[in-house]
Amino acid sequence: MLVVHKYGGTSMGSVERIKSVAQRVAKWHRAGHRVVVVPSAMAGETNRLLGLAKEISAEADPRELDQIASTGEQVSVGLLAIALQALGVKAKSYTGWQAGIKTDSAFTKARITEIDGAKLLSDLDAGVIPIVTGFQGIDGAGNITTLGRGGSDTQAVAVAAAIKADECLIYTDVDAIYTTDPRVVEDARPLKVIAFEEMFELASLGSKVLQIRSVEFAGKYRVPTRVLSSFTDPLIPIEIEAKSGTLITFEEDEKMEQAVVSGIAFNRDEAKITLRGVPDMPGIAYKIVGPIGEANIDIDMIVQNIGESGHTDFSFTVHRNEFDRAMRVLNEQVKPALGAKEVVGDNRVCKVSIVGIGMRSHVGIAATMFKALADENINIQMITTSEIKTSVLVDDKYMELAVRALHRAFELDKEPAARAA
Amino acid sequence: MLVVHKYGGTSMGSVERIKSVAQRVAKWHRAGHRVVVVPSAMAGETNRLLGLAKEISAEADPRELDQIASTGEQVSVGLLAIALQALGVKAKSYTGWQAGIKTDSAFTKARITEIDGAKLLSDLDAGVIPIVTGFQGIDGAGNITTLGRGGSDTQAVAVAAAIKADECLIYTDVDAIYTTDPRVVEDARPLKVIAFEEMFELASLGSKVLQIRSVEFAGKYRVPTRVLSSFTDPLIPIEIEAKSGTLITFEEDEKMEQAVVSGIAFNRDEAKITLRGVPDMPGIAYKIVGPIGEANIDIDMIVQNIGESGHTDFSFTVHRNEFDRAMRVLNEQVKPALGAKEVVGDNRVCKVSIVGIGMRSHVGIAATMFKALADENINIQMITTSEIKTSVLVDDKYMELAVRALHRAFELDKEPAARAA
Numbered sequence: 001m002l003v004v005h006k007y008g009g010t011s012m013g014s015v016e017r018i019k020s021v022a023q024r025v026a027k028w029h030r031a032g033h034r035v036v037v038v039p040s041a042m043a044g045e046t047n048r049l050l051g052l053a054k055e056i057s058a059e060a061d062p063r064e065l066d067q068i069a070s071t072g073e074q075v076s077v078g079l080l081a082i083a084l085q086a087l088g089v090k091a092k093s094y095t096g097w098q099a100g101i102k103t104d105s106a107f108t109k110a111r112i113t114e115i116d117g118a119k120l121l122s123d124l125d126a127g128v129i130p131i132v133t134g135f136q137g138i139d140g141a142g143n144i145t146t147l148g149r150g151g152s153d154t155q156a157v158a159v160a161a162a163i164k165a166d167e168c169l170i171y172t173d174v175d176a177i178y179t180t181d182p183r184v185v186e187d188a189r190p191l192k193v194i195a196f197e198e199m200f201e202l203a204s205l206g207s208k209v210l211q212i213r214s215v216e217f218a219g220k221y222r223v224p225t226r227v228l229s230s231f232t233d234p235l236i237p238i239e240i241e242a243k244s245g246t247l248i249t250f251e252e253d254e255k256m257e258q259a260v261v262s263g264i265a266f267n268r269d270e271a272k273i274t275l276r277g278v279p280d281m282p283g284i285a286y287k288i289v290g291p292i293g294e295a296n297i298d299i300d301m302i303v304q305n306i307g308e309s310g311h312t313d314f315s316f317t318v319h320r321n322e323f324d325r326a327m328r329v330l331n332e333q334v335k336p337a338l339g340a341k342e343v344v345g346d347n348r349v350c351k352v353s354i355v356g357i358g359m360r361s362h363v364g365i366a367a368t369m370f371k372a373l374a375d376e377n378i379n380i381q382m383i384t385t386s387e388i389k390t391s392v393l394v395d396d397k398y399m400e401l402a403v404r405a406l407h408r409a410f411e412l413d414k415e416p417a418a419r420a421a
Numbered sequence: 422m423l424v425v426h427k428y429g430g431t432s433m434g435s436v437e438r439i440k441s442v443a444q445r446v447a448k449w450h451r452a453g454h455r456v457v458v459v460p461s462a463m464a465g466e467t468n469r470l471l472g473l474a475k476e477i478s479a480e481a482d483p484r485e486l487d488q489i490a491s492t493g494e495q496v497s498v499g500l501l502a503i504a505l506q507a508l509g510v511k512a513k514s515y516t517g518w519q520a521g522i523k524t525d526s527a528f529t530k531a532r533i534t535e536i537d538g539a540k541l542l543s544d545l546d547a548g549v550i551p552i553v554t555g556f557q558g559i560d561g562a563g564n565i566t567t568l569g570r571g572g573s574d575t576q577a578v579a580v581a582a583a584i585k586a587d588e589c590l591i592y593t594d595v596d597a598i599y600t601t602d603p604r605v606v607e608d609a610r611p612l613k614v615i616a617f618e619e620m621f622e623l624a625s626l627g628s629k630v631l632q633i634r635s636v637e638f639a640g641k642y643r644v645p646t647r648v649l650s651s652f653t654d655p656l657i658p659i660e661i662e663a664k665s666g667t668l669i670t671f672e673e674d675e676k677m678e679q680a681v682v683s684g685i686a687f688n689r690d691e692a693k694i695t696l697r698g699v700p701d702m703p704g705i706a707y708k709i710v711g712p713i714g715e716a717n718i719d720i721d722m723i724v725q726n727i728g729e730s731g732h733t734d735f736s737f738t739v740h741r742n743e744f745d746r747a748m749r750v751l752n753e754q755v756k757p758a759l760g761a762k763e764v765v766g767d768n769r770v771c772k773v774s775i776v777g778i779g780m781r782s783h784v785g786i787a788a789t790m791f792k793a794l795a796d797e798n799i800n801i802q803m804i805t806t807s808e809i810k811t812s813v814l815v816d817d818k819y820m821e822l823a824v825r826a827l828h829r830a831f832e833l834d835k836e837p838a839a840r841a842a
Contacts, residue, residue, distance in 0.1 A: 019477065055436045067502075074491075098565075144516075
């Protein structure tokens, strides 16, 4: 197999851990697999470096921040190369620019535009393990850029796409993607397989396991990506390791679990705002949403109720950190301009979502969801739906209760084959 | 003026010190000077990084060591750029490869082969202060290389040569080059000017202020180089700062102090070996020195005495660390091969040298030296001379006494104009 191994900062967190990563990589290499490794900076290093920059200036030049922050990964690739060589395996480190990873010039959050896999493939042909920095590349003017937080996942997937790897293995400090957060639901079950679209919804809904852009990349280039643990014994048999964790797949074949709902996501960072008594006429939504966008505030859910006697209520949610700013925009600009009755806000709400590609072909899923919440006396404040997801906004004191009720209602603690539905 | 500022690791040792460096650079910039800055890694950082590598493997790949060690300077240039920008000055950081610093592929001790100053000069034309990493470059294959310890001094001088700077200012933790080590001679006097050739002799004799290769570079490209303190108030007037420290110059004009002897160097790392009763015939020196060279041992001083009755004594010095190995080579290989009488060694010796370009045109300097030592009853074991230097080997218990006697004999505590000779 041709594979990319990605190791997170915790997995690279000390000299001992780096040696353990080297043992794992060497095991794959010796078994005849061709491996490219993408390690993160040692845990805490990027924060330490950016902390120094912030001590000097709170508004540091993003170009210089990238110049500084990119060094954490550069140290990691060198150390891992040395650790592999110490095991008698040929290895060679590459910075982003050395590996031919081109990006745009959006410093601190650059996007990869091109990867030239030729150098890595020629190393592999020569029996050398190439080790490539995560999180960074070079722009057209020769500046070092970084991809922003979580960029190492994205880089690993991008490298896997460039060399047409059979699989990208993301080694991390969790052992799988779960049906929901095990800290909230004791019975949460690790998923063997998850569809790319489901993973995308789960990532964007707040699951912190994989960075959203890496999932986007995996989807765009159809890179089979596996999330698995780097905290197992590095010398466990490859047959076992290669089947562990969760595989994000693009093929809905017999291997897929036949689940209607695969997982439950939740997000406590929501705040709800309602504009009451708005004149009900065309263009009203734009007149409300426009000023919010101009203030650089992202809107998540939007609901417009049918109004009475020519007036309507308009509700939407924003990130809780933007709540005060959004309220000010509405009170100072939108309300007087539209002659609305009042602005009401609530920043103690949360969003709970069920996700599953099976929802496409199954009816009654939303009904099951609403009944489960009603049975617990949880009031639903807003609802939005997409093809493979249904989200509700509820009072955030009910969050754990809602997640547990839904997990039970959809029998996520059981293997799909064992479920009633 | 077009100048290069070089700041050592101690000068860059903390966020506060970096801010102070930025104030000093900004002062020069605002006074209308064009400045390129070459800072070292923060003190201790290179050792920390190489320490991590050594923890993983005692025999780490030099290419990977350079990949790792070069990051210390990369962080420094970014932080200094941010500190300058915070003062409202335009600044931009460059790694060695970004600045176009080409080297050979001798990892951990690479030599600069080419510097393209165009990018730096175009920044300066645009009012931007370029900040270039010390200590590193890129080889023909795109690998990062480092120049080895002290390489930042060399890089600064090389950059100054490439942009044809008027002066290269080496800011360090001493305030000047002294007539001799002030810890040995209380009256040691800071030199305002020193000739390149003298500095070269002083550096190679053990003065630790400037790395020998940077002096070589300064000489080759005739870069006026000034050693001065980074521990003065960063805002002292430029007129004062620009004349402080010691200027290493290439012009023996009226600015030069008319000293015969400029300084006294000493070196405790010597060991003396004598081969007694060697047959006095052509080729004998080679037969002794050859096997030592093959054993990779550097020889410093060599003296062959006129022999009696067809036999001679042959003496030389090596670094004290190589003493045992050199003795073994002589006893096991050279002595039996030549039929010499005996091998005598002494590793409690030291070398004391007087240095000065005035010695070229003045006679009797050596006589003054020998008399000063004789007056203190110090026995001279060996003597070597070069155009601008006379060195003697003495018992190392007399080292301080010899240095003080010579300092007094040549009146180095006085300004040259005030001396008797």
